[in-house]
Amino acid sequence: xxxxxxxxxxxxxxxxxxxxxxxxxxxxxxxxxxxxxxxxxxxxxxxxxxxxxxxxxxxxxxxxxxxxxxxxxxxxxxxxxxxxxxxxxxxxxxxxxxxxxxxxxxxxxxxxxxxxxxxxxxxxxxxxxxxxxxxxxxxxxxxxxxxxxxxxxxxxxxxxxxxxxxxxxxxxxxxxxxxxxxxxxxxxxxxxxxxxxxxxxxxxxxxxxxxxxxxxxxxxxxxxxxx
Numbered sequence: 001x002x003x004x005x006x007x008x009x010x011x012x013x014x015x016x017x018x019x020x021x022x023x024x025x026x027x028x029x030x031x032x033x034x035x036x037x038x039x040x041x042x043x044x045x046x047x048x049x050x051x052x053x054x055x056x057x058x059x060x061x062x063x064x065x066x067x068x069x070x071x072x073x074x075x076x077x078x079x080x081x082x083x084x085x086x087x088x089x090x091x092x093x094x095x096x097x098x099x100x101x102x103x104x105x106x107x108x109x110x111x112x113x114x115x116x117x118x119x120x121x122x123x124x125x126x127x128x129x130x131x132x133x134x135x136x137x138x139x140x141x142x143x144x145x146x147x148x149x150x151x152x153x154x155x156x157x158x159x160x161x162x163x164x165x166x167x168x169x170x171x172x173x174x175x176x177x178x179x180x181x182x183x184x185x186x187x188x189x190x191x192x193x194x195x196x197x198x199x200x201x202x203x204x205x206x207x208x209x210x211x212x213x214x215x216x217x218x219x220x221x222x223x224x225x226x227x
Contacts, residue, residue, distance in 0.1 A: 008040040009073060009154045011097050012041065017215050019107060020090075021063040022044045022056055028065065029054055029078040030107060032222065034089055042081065045088045048148070049108055058082065062092060067215060072101030108132035109214040109221070117162055117180075124193065128169065132214060133207040135180065135198035136169065141191070158193035161185060165197060171213045178202055 019028035031225035076090040097201025180197040
């Protein structure tokens with residue numbers, strides 16, 4: 001293709017994961033760059049957080065956001081066509097140069113990572129159901145060494161909405177030590193605790209660390225045909 005600039009900085013590279021912001025939507029859509037052409041960028045149809053493909057009308061103004069080597073980058077564009085092929089794609093045409101991107105969205109990936117959570121004397125371990133730089137949904141059980149089938153006397157009530165937790169998430173490699181607030185509990189019929197929590201006060205470097213792990217996980221899931 002005939003395109004000036006530096007791949008990854010002045011425009012997203014082929015096979016890169018990108019966020020697509022559409023006017024009127026509260027959250028970004030997840031997409032992949034399929035190929036670069038002379039004037040256009042062809043990307044997969046955006047998916048929402050429930051992994052549902054979203055219909056966007058031709059002519060809509062969008063914003064593409066991707067991770068460059070040292071920062072987020074953003075480029076204004078216009079959706080010029082929706083194409084059918086091996087995979088349904090959007091053809092988008094840049095309408096301006098790439099600039100430093102703003103952290104407007106938190107891409108979430110369905111990754112199972114070890115997580116340890118504590119509040120006071122309560123210690124729980126488990127795995128994430130999904131995670132983003134904004135927080136995680138996790139499935140937590142009793143501490144290691146506890147009874148396999150808790151009795152009413154040994155059962156742990158589990159974290160409650162509004163409670164602050166000290167959490168350690170194993171990103172493999174690396175780990176995140178953070179504060180997290182429980183924002184929702186999900187009802188279950190067993191003795192496990194399923195909850196959603198948001199990270200509090202994460203340094204930008206740690207957010208980038210989580211985002212990099214999320215993107216790597218999404219690439220792996222797509223290569224395996226699971227996304």
